[in-house]
Amino acid sequence: MGSPLGYCFGFFRGVQSLRKRGKRKYFAMFQLPPVYFEHLLASSLDIVIAVDNEGQIIFYNDGAYRTLGYTPGEIRGTQVTTVYPSIEEARRVMKAMRAGESGETGQVKNFETELVAKNGEHIPVAISGSVIYDEIGHELGSIGFLKDLREIRRRDQLATLGELAVGLAHRINNPLEVIFNNLEVLSKHLAQVLPDEEHVVEEERVESIHRELQKIRAIVNRIDDLAHGSRYTTTEYLHGSRMADLGRDDVISSPVSEEAKLTSRALAGLIILVVDDDLGVCYSLRDLLREEGCEVEIATNGLEALKVLARRKVDIVVSDVVMPDLDGYDLYMEIRERYRQTPVILMTAYFYDKDHVIKRSRLEGLQEVIFKKPVDPTKLKNIILQRCRPELAPQPPLPSQDTK
Numbered sequence: 001m002g003s004p005l006g007y008c009f010g011f012f013r014g015v016q017s018l019r020k021r022g023k024r025k026y027f028a029m030f031q032l033p034p035v036y037f038e039h040l041l042a043s044s045l046d047i048v049i050a051v052d053n054e055g056q057i058i059f060y061n062d063g064a065y066r067t068l069g070y071t072p073g074e075i076r077g078t079q080v081t082t083v084y085p086s087i088e089e090a091r092r093v094m095k096a097m098r099a100g101e102s103g104e105t106g107q108v109k110n111f112e113t114e115l116v117a118k119n120g121e122h123i124p125v126a127i128s129g130s131v132i133y134d135e136i137g138h139e140l141g142s143i144g145f146l147k148d149l150r151e152i153r154r155r156d157q158l159a160t161l162g163e164l165a166v167g168l169a170h171r172i173n174n175p176l177e178v179i180f181n182n183l184e185v186l187s188k189h190l191a192q193v194l195p196d197e198e199h200v201v202e203e204e205r206v207e208s209i210h211r212e213l214q215k216i217r218a219i220v221n222r223i224d225d226l227a228h229g230s231r232y233t234t235t236e237y238l239h240g241s242r243m244a245d246l247g248r249d250d251v252i253s254s255p256v257s258e259e260a261k262l263t264s265r266a267l268a269g270l271i272i273l274v275v276d277d278d279l280g281v282c283y284s285l286r287d288l289l290r291e292e293g294c295e296v297e298i299a300t301n302g303l304e305a306l307k308v309l310a311r312r313k314v315d316i317v318v319s320d321v322v323m324p325d326l327d328g329y330d331l332y333m334e335i336r337e338r339y340r341q342t343p344v345i346l347m348t349a350y351f352y353d354k355d356h357v358i359k360r361s362r363l364e365g366l367q368e369v370i371f372k373k374p375v376d377p378t379k380l381k382n383i384i385l386q387r388c389r390p391e392l393a394p395q396p397p398l399p400s401q402d403t404k
Contacts, residue, residue, distance in 0.1 A: 041059070041061050042061055042062060043062070044061055044062075044063050044145070045063050045066075046063050046145050046146060046147050046148070047061070047063050047064040047067050047068070047115070047125065047144075047145070047146035047147075047148070048060075048061040048063060048064060048143070048144070048145055048146075049061075049064055049080065049083070049143070049144055049146070050141060050142070050143040050144075051080045051141050051142055051143075052140070052141040053138075053139050053140055053141050055079050055080050055081070055090075056077055056078065056079060056080070057075055057076055057077065057078055057079075057080055057082075057083075058076065058077075058141070059076075059143070060072050060075050060076055064146075067115075067117070067123065067148055068083060068115060068116075068117045068118060068123070069117050069118030069119055070082075070083070070118050074118075083115045083116060084113075084114075084115065084116065085114055085115075085116050085122060089113060089114065092113070093108075093111065093113050093127060093144075094142070096108050096111050097111075097129055097130070097131055097142060097144075098131060106130055106131040106133065107128075107129065107130040107131070108127065108128065108129055108130075109128045110126045110127075110128055110147075111126065111127050111128070112124065112125070112126050112127075112149070113125060113126075113127055115146070123148060123149075123150065124148075124149040124150060124153065125146040125147060125148055125149055126146065126147045126149055127144045127145070127146045127147075128144070128145050128146075128147075129142055129143055129144030129145060129146075130142065130143060162226075165223045165224060165226060166224065168220075168223065169220045169223055169224045170322075172216070172220050173220060174278045174280065174281055175280060176213065176216060176217065176220070177281055177284060177285075177375060178280045178281060178283070178284040179213060179284075180210075180213060180284075180375075180377065181284035181285060181287065181288040181377060182284050182287065182288075183206060183209060183210060183213070184288060184291075184377050185287050185288055185291050186206065187203065187206045188291055190202050190203065190206070191203075265292060265293055266292075266381075266385055266389065266392040266393075267289065267292040267293060267294050267381060267384060267385065267388075267389075268292065268293025268294070269293060269294070269295075270293075270294045270295070270315045270316065270384065270388055270389075271294070271295045271296075271297070271312070271313070271314045271315050272289055272294050272295070272296050272297070272314060272315060272316055272317075272318060272384070273296075273297045273298075273299065273305060273308055273309065273314045273316070273317045273318070273319075274286060274289075274296060274297070274298050274299070274318050274319075275298075275299045275300075275301070275302065275304075275305040275317065275318070275319035275320060275323070275331065276298075276300065276319070276320040276323075277300050277301055277320060277322075277323045277324060278320070279298075279300055281320070282298040282299075282300065283298070285318065286298055288377055292381065297312070297314065301323050301324060301325050301326065302319075302323055302325050302326025302327070302330060302331040302334070303325050303326060305317065305319065305326075305331060306326075306331075306334060306338075309335065309338070309339055309342070313342075314342060315342075315343075315388050316342065316343045316344070316345065316384055316387055316388055317331075317335060317342060317343070317344045317345070318344075318345045318347065318380070318384075319331055319332070319344060319345070319346055319347070320346075320347060320348065321346050321347065321348035322348065328346045328348070331344075332344050332346065343387040343388070345380075345383055345384070345387070347375055347380075382394060
């Protein structure tokens with residue numbers, strides 16, 4: 001009868017002959033000497049298995065050995081059900097192959113099924129294969145090329161998790177900004193209404209809340225880094241399961257900076273328009289800026305913002321980047337066109353410039369961007385001062401001079 005590989009090649013010659021009678025044109029590959037085809041099959045990294053018309057395995061390549069663990073000597077001559085989880089699954093695959101797809105009976109492409117390795121592991125695969133017929137249309141057997149889907153699914157899962165992490169960071173950062181801003185307002189209120197002895201106690205509580213919020217912020221930053229390809233390690237969570245190591249959670253809280261003291265009430269009298277599709281962010285920034293003596297208008301989208309600007313003059317616009325109707329770039333361009341002297345600050349909860357909004361805006365002249373909401377209140381106040389009252393803004397330290 002000849003070698004199993006010769007038999008496989010004979011199957012394809014039979015396919016060629018049968019299809020020629022159907023007046024179909026097929027590739028010249030089938031005219032290659034059997035040795036070419038033999039090396040192609042043997043060197044394939046994918047699983048290649050051929051069976052005869054009784055379901056016995058007659059060819060099994062190195063790719064199959066590497067994936068399933070059976071040696072050719074162990075598997076050749078056994079029933080193909082050896083590598084399937086059940087005879088029903090083997091029959092399901094064969095039924096699909098005979099039925100064909102897209103009008104091509106006797107073949108299947110990327111049909112998903114499952115194989116069982118020698119060690120008992122169930123391996124998801126996609127099979128592309130053909131039923132092999134003789135000259136008069138009788139089945140001689142079948143041959144299948146099977147792609148191991150584990151790595152493909154793992155990459156798909158990682159991509160999905162990356163998208164989930166970015167979305168999660170955005171959704172967490174908006175309420176986190178509200179909490180940070182309200183906490184600062186609360187801290188100032190406590191300083192005004194409490195006696196010194198009580199204020200010391202309550203301020204410690206506020207600081208403890210602030211420290212825990214900083215931990216959440218650090219975790220969100222780390223999740224975003226992982227979503228964009230940063231390396232990470234895992235630690236044992238429960239017996240048999242592991243979790244990503246998101247780093248240490250100890251955050252050292254810095255005392256109130258001299259900059260914060262200098263900017264206190266320096267914003268008083270400014271009219272500021274806050275634009276964000278998250279109403280909680282609008283309200284928290286409004287309360288924070290009102291504590292500084294500002295008059296604050298809010299809008300939940302770009303079109304509303306333009307209506308506010310049409311009815312009154314404002315000193316500065318603080319706008320979100322990602323909004324449903326006009327994004328930050330579109331709003332910035334409209335303001336630049338209609339109200340050229342009004343400065344704009346863009347802020348975003350995304351950790352990357354998703355639609356190149358920031359890049360496009362900067363190319364058009366935008367000067368101020370705050371990345372990674374929750375926004376640092378002191379940083380926001382300083383930027384507003386630099387754009388509206390530069391004479392009151394804290395000055396950057398002069399570079400140190402080496403003396404020799």
